[in-house]
Amino acid sequence: MSNNIKCNAESVRMEASIGRRSSPTRSKWRKVAYGGMQPGFEDNHTDESFLEDMIMNASVVKRDLLKVMLDSVSISQYVCIVALVVLVWTYTLRSTFNENSLMLLDVILLGAGFFVFLLTAEMLSFDLLLSYVLKIFFFITGLYVLSPIYHTLTRSISSDSIWALTASLLILHLFLHNYSGSTVKAPGALENPTFTSNISLNASIVASLLIASRLPSRLHVFAIVLFSLQIFLFAPLVSYCIKKCSFRLHLCFSFGLMAATLLFVYRLHGLLFVLLLGVLVFVNLVGPYWLIRIQEYKFEINGPWDEAKLCFNITE
Amino acid sequence: MSKKMSNQEKHRILMVSDFFYPNFGGVENHIYYLSQCLIKLGHKVVVMTHAYQNRSGVRYMTGGLKVYYVPWKPFLMQNTLPTFYGTLPIIRTILIREKISLVHGHQAFSTLCHEALMHARTMGYKVVFTDHSLYGFGDVGSIHMNKVLQFTLADVTQAICVSHTSKENTVLRSGLPPEKVFVIPNAVDTAMFKPAAERLSNREIVIVVISRLVYRKGADLLVEVIPEVCRLHSNVRFIIGGDGPKRVRLEEMREKHSLQDRVDMLGAVPHAKVQSVLITGHIFLNSSLTEAFCIAILEAASCGLLTVSTRVGGVPEVLPDDMIVLAEPDPNDMVQAITMALHILPQIDPQAMHTRMKTLYSWHDVARRTEIVYDRALRCSSQNLLERLSRYLPCGAWAGKLFCLVMIIDFLFWHLLQLLQPDRDIEVVPDFRLTDHQRGETSQDFNIDDSLR
Numbered sequence: 001m002s003n004n005i006k007c008n009a010e011s012v013r014m015e016a017s018i019g020r021r022s023s024p025t026r027s028k029w030r031k032v033a034y035g036g037m038q039p040g041f042e043d044n045h046t047d048e049s050f051l052e053d054m055i056m057n058a059s060v061v062k063r064d065l066l067k068v069m070l071d072s073v074s075i076s077q078y079v080c081i082v083a084l085v086v087l088v089w090t091y092t093l094r095s096t097f098n099e100n101s102l103m104l105l106d107v108i109l110l111g112a113g114f115f116v117f118l119l120t121a122e123m124l125s126f127d128l129l130l131s132y133v134l135k136i137f138f139f140i141t142g143l144y145v146l147s148p149i150y151h152t153l154t155r156s157i158s159s160d161s162i163w164a165l166t167a168s169l170l171i172l173h174l175f176l177h178n179y180s181g182s183t184v185k186a187p188g189a190l191e192n193p194t195f196t197s198n199i200s201l202n203a204s205i206v207a208s209l210l211i212a213s214r215l216p217s218r219l220h221v222f223a224i225v226l227f228s229l230q231i232f233l234f235a236p237l238v239s240y241c242i243k244k245c246s247f248r249l250h251l252c253f254s255f256g257l258m259a260a261t262l263l264f265v266y267r268l269h270g271l272l273f274v275l276l277l278g279v280l281v282f283v284n285l286v287g288p289y290w291l292i293r294i295q296e297y298k299f300e301i302n303g304p305w306d307e308a309k310l311c312f313n314i315t316e
Numbered sequence: 317m318s319k320k321m322s323n324q325e326k327h328r329i330l331m332v333s334d335f336f337y338p339n340f341g342g343v344e345n346h347i348y349y350l351s352q353c354l355i356k357l358g359h360k361v362v363v364m365t366h367a368y369q370n371r372s373g374v375r376y377m378t379g380g381l382k383v384y385y386v387p388w389k390p391f392l393m394q395n396t397l398p399t400f401y402g403t404l405p406i407i408r409t410i411l412i413r414e415k416i417s418l419v420h421g422h423q424a425f426s427t428l429c430h431e432a433l434m435h436a437r438t439m440g441y442k443v444v445f446t447d448h449s450l451y452g453f454g455d456v457g458s459i460h461m462n463k464v465l466q467f468t469l470a471d472v473t474q475a476i477c478v479s480h481t482s483k484e485n486t487v488l489r490s491g492l493p494p495e496k497v498f499v500i501p502n503a504v505d506t507a508m509f510k511p512a513a514e515r516l517s518n519r520e521i522v523i524v525v526i527s528r529l530v531y532r533k534g535a536d537l538l539v540e541v542i543p544e545v546c547r548l549h550s551n552v553r554f555i556i557g558g559d560g561p562k563r564v565r566l567e568e569m570r571e572k573h574s575l576q577d578r579v580d581m582l583g584a585v586p587h588a589k590v591q592s593v594l595i596t597g598h599i600f601l602n603s604s605l606t607e608a609f610c611i612a613i614l615e616a617a618s619c620g621l622l623t624v625s626t627r628v629g630g631v632p633e634v635l636p637d638d639m640i641v642l643a644e645p646d647p648n649d650m651v652q653a654i655t656m657a658l659h660i661l662p663q664i665d666p667q668a669m670h671t672r673m674k675t676l677y678s679w680h681d682v683a684r685r686t687e688i689v690y691d692r693a694l695r696c697s698s699q700n701l702l703e704r705l706s707r708y709l710p711c712g713a714w715a716g717k718l719f720c721l722v723m724i725i726d727f728l729f730w731h732l733l734q735l736l737q738p739d740r741d742i743e744v745v746p747d748f749r750l751t752d753h754q755r756g757e758t759s760q761d762f763n764i765d766d767s768l769r
Contacts, residue, residue: 031480031634033501034610034676036685043685046494051484272554305450305485307532307606308645314536 068288102223176200353683366367479630511666524597531561534603540647620666
């Protein structure tokens with residue numbers, strides 16, 4: 001019944017708009033395909049109601065410059081985390097860090113991450129905690145058992161290829177990373193990991209294994225792989241927990257991290273420092289401004305010709 | 317006015333598309349029926365398409381319709397490989413050999429059509445383009461397809477769309493002025509789609525679904541709707557014809573709700589058998605998510621079935637309100653629409669509906685209206701290369717210049733071909749007309765009601 005009422009309303013509105021200008025001898029033009037040529041109208045007649053149902057820019061979000069800049073802090077935070085990881089790798093390859101300090105670093109990171117997660121997690125049950133501890137234990141044991149394999153993985157590949165490959169994989173990782181959520185599905189996270197975020201995670205893991213295979217001893221390998229995987233797998237989760245807990249804390253953490261990274265990179269190499277600074281400025285300042293500028297050109301068209309969207313989920 | 321037009325000169329038309337017999341579908345049937353009706357009006361029609369398996373070379377179909385199956389195999393979704401200039405020699409040969417006056421391309425998704433229209437414009441022929449589908453604007457595939465369409469339609473003489481919604485969509489996608497676009501809908505062969513001789517009993521209501529079982533045709537909606545309808549109305553049965561990737565989901569739904577005796581799955585139904593499946597039902601259900609113009613609905617209405625359909629695209633324009641019940645593409649709304657259809661069903665008379673369809677849609681009417689478009693196209697002035705290039709430049713900052721470059725190279729290649737193989741060296745095909753005797757015998761394959769002429 002409601003469909004007929006809608007049909008009638010539409011035809012009445014069309015007739016009302018046409019009735020204003022049609023001559024009494026011509027019948028009204030109707031938006032129908034049946035009945036052959038409409039008498040008095042040619043086939044290319046364009047009515048006043050042409051493109052009446054077109055809706056423009058229906059779902060376009062009006063963005064505010066400050067909010068976009070604050071949101072872009074997540075991106076630069078992650079870039080700094082990856083920069084710190086590369087720093088640790090460089091120092092390890094130069095034998096500035098030895099394996100004991102690396103193991104200590106691992107334990108500290110594990111403890112700190114766990115601590116943050118516990119503080120900010122809402123649902124806390126002993127079973128869940130126990131399952132997490134068990135999983136981490138198995139993970140670490142597995143890595144330790146497999147570390148001899150990683151040690152000799154790329155013996156036959158030249159170092160230059162390794163550095164080039166690692167660099168490209170890290171760039172791929174940063175490019176495809178999912179900055180809005182976390183790569184592992186945290187309890188209470190909104191959506192499943194996407195296809196590109198899986199690719200980026202794989203790229204980062206391969207990069208860390210490649211670097212690990214250049215190290216002198218098995219303990220080195222185990223320590224560095226554990227360190228890298230801890231960061232790449234769990235850093236997004238931890239930062240997501242911090243962001244969920246309090247935005248101010250997130251901002252403080254990010255700015256602190258950025259400052260620390262810039263300081264360490266400055267001590268390592270001047271050119272890299274300039275590069276990192278350039279990237280951070282671009283991501284935080286230039287990027288948001290550019291986005292807001294080109295937002296004016298957005299033109300989204302919707303209308304009755306669109307494919308209908310199913311309102312229910314397809315469960316296979 | 318159309319009577320005066322039919323006394324004008326007869327045209328020689330080349331229909332180009334990747335989609336033609338032996339495939340069956342909306343575009344294929346449209347080209348075939350339109351060609352047959354134009355031949356009956358006295359014009360000469362030649363069809364050009366790519367080769368299908370062994371079917372390559374020149375074939376003749378009913379009524380003397382000549383079909384060139386150009387020997388390229390399709391490479392992706394029934395389309396030939398888009399080499400920009402590879403088709404120029406063969407198209408030039410066909411155009412000169414058959415003394416064509418006008419080229420009519422079909423379907424935006426057909427690469428052969430775009431190339432043929434481009435070459436025809438280079439060689440100075442008038443072109444008409446018919447768009448049969450709706451496209452979006454947002455995803456990557458649509459954006460590229462729309463750019464290609466903008467290129468082809470920048471210089472087209474006239475364009476035809478199959479529904480008013482399709483006209484709005486085409487005008488937005490290609491930037492054509494709306495006055496250049498004609499709306500000529502498809503039609504249905506009412507002589508083939510006749511209702512059953514005896515009315516079916518209303519004890520058990522049969523709902524028929526015939527479509528490809530893919531996402532676009534709303535197979536997922538069917539999975540939600542069918543169990544609910546079977547639960548609410550105990551005297552309703554479903555017949556589902558067609559095949560596709562979503563068939564598995566429908567079989568699972570059948571198993572899960574134990575509807576094996578109430579839902580029949582027939583598998584793929586060949587086109588010749590569609591009418592026999594339709595006449596076993598009372599109601600036709602169409603759940604597509606997007607349709608420019610749904611011929612399936614016309615076929616069902618011609619067989620006397622009441623239609624229940626989703627309100628998408630051009631579907632609301634296709635049938636009068638008393639022959640169709642529309643619903644939003646939402647399972648609850650569709651179940652309500654089916655319930656309403658069941659209430660209306662006793663008032664439906666299949667024979668009356670069939671007779672009414674004969675007055676509403678006819679391929680002869682479509683051919684006459686298309687003839688008017690052809691006359692209009694041939695009256696347009698010819699333009700030289702420079703004037704035509706100026707139409708391509710507004711297509712975009714980079715695209716405009718690229719399109720101009722493509723057309724200039726095409727022009728040069730055409731002149732090179734004229735040097736290598738001059739026009740007068742290409743043999744012209746003599747016309748032959750089928751005698752009435754031959755036409756009478758062969759026209760049984762293509763039955764058109766004489767009362768319409």
